Amino acid sequence: MEKEIHLLTQIMADAPAIRLFLDYDGTLAEFAPSPDTILQDPEVIALLERLVQAEGILPAVISGRRLAHIRKLLPVPGLLMGGTYGIEMQLPDEQYRAEVPFEQVRPTLERLLPLWGALIADREGFYLEDKGWSLALHGRFAVQEEAEAVMAAANQAALGLEPGASFRLLGGDRFLELAPLAASKTAAVQWVLEKMTPPDALPVYLGDDDKDEEAFETLLQAGGYAVRVSAAPTETRAQFRLEGPAQVRAWLGKVLAARGE
Ligand SMILES: [Mg+2]
Incomplete structure (x- = not known):
């Protein structure tokens, strides 16, 4: 209360x-x-x-x-x-x-960067944020259906890299982030x-x-x-x-x- x-x-x-x-x-x-x-x-x-x-x-x-x-x-x-x-x-x-050391985190993100970049190329309302230590995909201004489809594809792309237990995928229907668990x-x-x-x-x-x-x-x-x-x-x-x-x-x-x- x-x-x-x-x-x-x-x-x-x-x-x-x-x-x-x-x-x-x-x-x-x-x-x-x-x-x-x-x-x-x-x-x-x-x-x-x-x-x-x-x-x-x-x-x-x-x-x-x-x-x-x-x-x-x-x-x-x-x-x-x-x-x-x-x-x-x-x-x-x-x-x-x-x-954790930056060098332990960065290579996985480097592999994901072009995959997510390609997913949102030529699409309106998306934004790829490279935070150095994490990658965040924002779809706040995208059309709802397209946002859902892109986030689902981005999720698949990230899982496909098998980032391992030291990473976690955070997100919802308009936001997805691959970040170290730490x-x-x-x-x-x-x-x-x-x-x-x-x-x-x-x-x-x-x-x-x-x-x-x-x-x-x-x-x-x-x-x-x-x-x-x-x-x-x-x-x-x-x-x-x-x-x-x-x-x-x-x-x-x-x-x-x-x-x-
Ligand atoms: Mg806040």
Whole structure:
């Protein structure tokens, strides 16, 4: 049952420290016209700067986008950033960390790239995103029937490569992604909680999509709080809800104010 968000504001005002997990697209910022668009949002950057500098707040942005994009979107010193669901991270001291070696992942994707490219050539409404660590096929603007047919064919093409147990195919009727199994927000959240979070810090996670929803489980087990970003009530593990990125930014401002920042 959804609770009033001001309850969480109060809990966070009183917490000695907070490990704050944030998704980017659809949570901090509105969706970009294409998943590859890098359009900085000065309001988001200013907010993250304030969060990094605030006493006792440890923000971490974990996104499905590649790390290089997140770094460009958020040029914020001291911010922990995770790209491709956290398989690669830039730590607050600017050290780089990868969960598995890139060379182990890339050859399979290189084989898939021309196959998926050929499937969507001359078709409207599709977009092939090479994230380095994963390949994503988007059909958000395609005609429904064509999207279904292309995604089914793309699925077959990926399985035909026999990518093995170290990969997983994620997706639905308008999205398909071949990514390493280790590219998991859940795994990233576990690692950050274990290695980068003081024991007295309260974990709080804001996210809008199914990868976030998966990771909420880990957060709740750690005694934390999850906020689902969604315009309407939806099935979720989260105890709280905010309607969209504008509400997320405004609310984080309130949390800062409540902590005297
Ligand atoms: Mg999102």
